[in-house]
Amino acid sequence: MNDTRPTEPGLAQALEKMRAAGADDAARTVFAHYYRLAATGETGLIPEETISPLTDVERLADVDVDETQAHDALAQTVMIKLNGGLGTSMGLDRAKTLLPVRDGQTVLDLIVAQVRHARERYDVRLPLLFMNSFRTRADTLTHLERYPDLAADGLPVDFLQSAEPKIRVDGLVPVTWPADPTLEWCPPGHGEVYTRLASSGVLDALLERGYRYLTIANGDNLGAAPDPRLAGWFAATDAPYAAEVCLRTANDRKGGHLAVRRSDGQLILRDTAQTPADQMHYFTDEHRHRYFHCNNLWLDLQRLHDRLSQSGPVLGLPLIRNEKTVDPTDPTSPRTLQLETAMGAAIEVFPGARAIAVERGRFLPVKTTNELMLLRSDVFTLAEDARLVTDLPKLPGIHLDPRHYKTINQFDERVQIVPSLRDARSLRVRGDWTFSHPVHVTGDATLEDNGQQQSVPPDLH
Known part of the structure; x- marks a missing residue:
């Protein structure tokens, strides 16, 4: 030694x-x-x-x-x-x-x-x-x-x-x-x-x-x-x-x-x-x-x-x-x-x-709430062998405003229902938005910061 x-x-x-x-x-x-x-x-x-x-x-x-x-x-x-x-x-x-x-x-x-x-x-x-x-x-x-x-x-x-x-x-x-x-x-x-x-x-x-x-x-x-x-x-x-x-x-x-x-x-x-x-x-x-x-x-x-x-x-x-x-x-x-x-x-x-x-x-880590939203979404399904699998050729990019979504408590408070992301290329959330009902995201979607908390619209693109 x-x-x-x-x-x-x-x-x-x-x-x-x-x-x-x-x-x-x-x-x-x-x-x-x-x-x-x-x-x-x-x-x-x-x-x-x-x-x-x-x-x-x-x-x-x-x-x-x-x-x-x-x-x-x-x-x-x-x-x-x-x-x-x-x-x-x-x-x-x-x-x-x-x-x-x-x-x-x-x-x-x-x-x-x-x-x-x-x-x-x-x-x-x-x-x-x-x-x-x-x-x-x-x-x-x-x-x-x-x-x-x-x-x-x-x-x-x-x-x-x-x-x-x-x-x-x-x-x-x-x-x-x-x-x-x-x-x-x-x-x-x-x-x-x-x-x-x-x-x-x-x-x-x-x-x-x-x-x-x-x-x-x-x-x-x-x-x-x-x-x-x-x-x-x-x-x-x-x-x-x-x-x-x-x-x-x-x-x-x-x-x-x-x-x-x-x-x-x-x-x-x-x-x-x-x-x-x-x-x-x-x-x-x-x-x-x-x-x-x-x-x-x-x-x-x-x-x-x-x-x-x-x-x-x-x-x-x-x-x-x-x-x-x-x-x-x-x-x-x-x-x-x-x-x-x-x-x-x-x-x-x-x-x-x-x-x-x-x-x-x-490589499917959970480093931030960005990845957590993705893994909880319909992009992935839970296979018989307990792996999370997807048939999408490319995963959508998720960028949640860290001022409002960084911690798990902030995330769970605002993401009450995880949005559908299968048809999304990217989702960028700026500001304080709440996913309180089913939301379908398509293409490249951005939510802009308007200075107050708002509910996300059902269709987002």
Whole structure:
């Protein structure tokens, strides 16, 4: 294990705070590593001149996957969903996956239904595990009690992400916030999933039970359902790691993308926080960087185990410096650093890693109420396998005024009946409008702000 002995006063205080809160050696070692990078000026930035755009990507639609091999691969696969986020940007105070999406069913309910359907259809074990945070664990486990058959093969249904102190920008010491001490802590980014898998004992347990492949996705991405063809493709590649990507559109300019590092030809991930401010025009150019990263990953469990056995808990993911106020709702509160890593960045520590271009249906996140309106609308139907599917060649663009629709409470108050969007190309709502009766949207429709709350007309175009 790496050295955690601090030489900096701020680091010593942070490690003691973590120890007092019950953080294990692995969490403290990883934190110390990234604290020292931040303290020495590491920015984690990836300049455009150091990378080349990813241009030639294999498409899953063109791959010939043997059905027997696909089944055998799925039988050796385990699914992990990242479930640490509260969805605070939507005004939520519990796990975002507890948000109702269709017919009263939450994101969590649909994830469970997808896995139970795949188990029955393909006669596989297919364990489903959640990486929860200290903010989401209790509510999630309580909700999952309604599925007593969910646990598989004697495995737990979750493991816990660690927490680390937020560090003041001025002085690099742990921040204190007596008004709400829980705000003194943050998760270290979803790149910690690999360390938590190992330190929790789950990785060893999976290998002991004969599992070989792992697929990980964000909990709010309802498109990342069990897929035997993807499992079969990944098994056939004999790659240690693979990332799913989709073709970017103008709506995907903020999402991270894969690129090729010029110094060694290695695939890497670049997020917005890793892009120099004066080069964001390169990052957001969907014609230059044509593929965005879905954050749906595939890993060979044995090779992940071997890599962690060599490196210890510090896998070597690049640092992401996330600067925020200690209280996200108070812009006058102290500026802090959250030292994070992204799980998709692991692509650069596995030589021979691959990328696969998948259909857009593999990426259906619920990041804002714009997407929530779309997923609740008649654009999608709920299939037998609990996937949300559409027969439209292109999804309509939804833009709701954040002054009136940003939080789930604002949205539910104003969108009492979700409009019909099947015939829409786009819907832009400016101002305070209420969908209180059936509305049919066609073409490109815009509601302008007239300074008062109004009811939307039945036909909108």
